[in-house]
Amino acid sequence: EPEVTQTPSHQVTQMGQEVILRCVPISNHLYFYWYRQILGQKVEFLVSFYNNEISEKSEIFDDQFSVERPDGSNFTLKIRSTKLEDSAMYFCASSERDLPITQYFGPGTRLTVL
Amino acid sequence: DQQVKQNSPSLSVQEGRISILNCDYTNSMFDYFLWYKKYPAEGPTFLISISSIKDKNEDGRFTVFLNKSAKHLSLHIVPSQPGDSAVYFCAAIPNTGNQFYFGTGTSLTVIP
Numbered sequence: 001e002p003e004v005t006q007t008p009s010h011q012v013t014q015m016g017q018e019v020i021l022r023c024v025p026i027s028n029h030l031y032f033y034w035y036r037q038i039l040g041q042k043v044e045f046l047v048s049f050y051n052n053e054i055s056e057k058s059e060i061f062d063d064q065f066s067v068e069r070p071d072g073s074n075f076t077l078k079i080r081s082t083k084l085e086d087s088a089m090y091f092c093a094s095s096e097r098d099l100p101i102t103q104y105f106g107p108g109t110r111l112t113v114l
Numbered sequence: 115d116q117q118v119k120q121n122s123p124s125l126s127v128q129e130g131r132i133s134i135l136n137c138d139y140t141n142s143m144f145d146y147f148l149w150y151k152k153y154p155a156e157g158p159t160f161l162i163s164i165s166s167i168k169d170k171n172e173d174g175r176f177t178v179f180l181n182k183s184a185k186h187l188s189l190h191i192v193p194s195q196p197g198d199s200a201v202y203f204c205a206a207i208p209n210t211g212n213q214f215y216f217g218t219g220t221s222l223t224v225i226p
């Protein structure tokens with residue numbers, strides 16, 4: 001069964017550094033999403049992406065965040081200057097059509113900001 | 115603001131019995147609801163969904179009930195199996211956009 005993959009599984013970085021989290025969505029999917037889950041809290045929507053542009057973003061997704069689909073297979077989340085409170089699990093998801101069709105989630109990247 | 119609430123952080127059930135996971139929401143604009151299951155070190159996986167025009171949806175051992183007037187939905191698992199042990203997230207989508215609003219999750223343990 002096709003699956004969404006994410007790399008790395010765990011990223012440790014110093015506060016103020018830039019990080020790029022990578023995702024490979026399912027190949028025929030057209031809609032892409034990033035979520036995060038701070039330890040012990042709910043899963044939060046960050047951004048959705050379609051046709052090479054952001055279609056929706058939450059208030060969490062401020063100027064320090066950006067997304068890109070650089071090569072037609074990868075979907076990346078860049079955090080420009082990481083803060084301690086960015087430490088979380090970051091989940092990528094993709095779907096074939098727009099919601100409310102189900103999304104397929106990747107296994108997540110654990111980001112630790114020191 | 116917690117628009118989707120799962121008030122029970124954990125639940126333990128004997129194998130073969132019914133598991134009932136509950137979810138409450140506050141936003142009357144939500145019109146589609148989903149349940150996700152999450153195992154450790156894995157992303158959430160879709161389990162079952164329900165549209166606001168229905169009050170029940172069934173898929174095998176899993177049934178979701180929606181009570182719109184009470185802004186409450188529940189997931190029933192019958193019979194519960196040890197492999198059902200996981201964290202279950204309730205999620206809701208408003209009719210105004212495509213953002214998911216997740217609950218904080220309920221950790222289900224099915225005891226053999």
